[in-house]
Amino acid sequence: MLTILADSNIAHLHDYFNEHILQQPINVIAVAGRDIDATMIAEYQPDALLIRSVTPINAELLKDNDSVKYVGSATIGTDHVDQDYLRERGIYFSNAAGCSKHSVAQYVLTAIFNLRPQYWGGNNSDITDSQTVPIKLGIIGLGNIGSTLAGYAADLGWQVLGYDPLLPASDINNASFEQVLSESDVISLHVPLTRATDSDYSTYHLIDKQALAKIANTTILINSARGPVISEADLLSDFERNPQRQVVLDVFEHEPVVSAELLNQLAIATPHIAGYTLEGKLRGTQIIFDEFLTVFGPQGLGDVAVEAVYLMDELLPENPYRWQQLKQAPEQLAKFYDIKADDALLGESVDNEAQAVLAEKFDGLRKNYALRREWLFER
């Protein structure tokens, strides 16, 4: 029998991983992602581990185990996975690249329009009434999410200042890091979390004291990538000099704990839900299910030729939301996703004694999150 140990927060886990679809007896054990540890692995001896972003995968977890053949993370980010170690051990790993790229881009646009409704027309009327000055959107990291966001910006008539040192220059990869920092009206971060040991362009504390000093205090700064990309200590010091700076955080350096001191300064704060749409989460599951089938193949699945299945259309309710319609009427967008309600819930979750949102509350908000819809983007 095939045993799968999985994060219970994986959307529609049992709709994909069941005996009917896999045509054989299987044992799917679903637990909170943060509870998956070496003891649990020793107890269940799973063939596959299906995770999201909160289960660190490394030697400490797997060194005494020989059963795991596949680790699938139904997320885009991979900073929680020691992929070198898995390669050494011959354990196949895949993530769900791109699964929530529209969800995150739409979160960023919603945050911007919430803070600056006047940007809807595409011109920066804060600067001038008489001249046409396009909004400048700075995007750091132009992979799946950054380039998707750039597509929306182009559709809105905005100018993109993009920086991605690992991609060739292009119409959107068109600026230096310093230019993005100093010239943008809004800066949005879409980089993976990397350290100097993994990358020549490490993103750990990419936004530190020096970077913040280059950003005008009228520029909105948005981080929906990973918390440690911004130095929280430097951001807090910066707020002392620039209390009016508008910062939007969906991710936090010390997540799942968020200090009240930081929360009180933020223009919008949400509990790591930028990618939390029905579509984004379900796509993540579909992608790792497809990989699971290729890894185990008919042999690992007991010589049964399991057909590929695509359950997205079946499991998703009809989607009436279309970008071309939404963008005609800004007030519709505000109704489409009430980002301020998410912000309020996080604010109300502060523990008075600890002066912080504690891990259990933060995780609870995420587990019980009413998943949004994505709007459909056709030009």
Ligand SMILES: NC(=O)C1=CN([C@@H]2O[C@H](COP(=O)(O)OP(=O)(O)OC[C@H]3O[C@@H](n4cnc5c(N)ncnc54)[C@H](O)[C@@H]3O)[C@@H](O)[C@H]2O)C=CC1
């Ligand atoms: N808040 C949320 O709910 C979600 C957060 N994420 C985060 O967003 C990150 C980005 O996602 P994708 O765009 O899909 O990833 P991606 O891998 O498609 O793109 C990342 C881009 O960042 C670039 N990059 C790397 N180091 C850089 C640096 N120092 N400066 C500028 N660019 C750099 C890479 O060249 C790449 O093009 C993920 O790694 C994940 O951590 C992803 C999904 C949901």
Ligand SMILES: O=C(O)C(=O)[C@H](O)COP(=O)(O)O
């Ligand atoms: O895909 C990613 O990367 C993310 O950050 C996820 O949207 C976060 O999902 P969880 O695994 O933390 O639920």
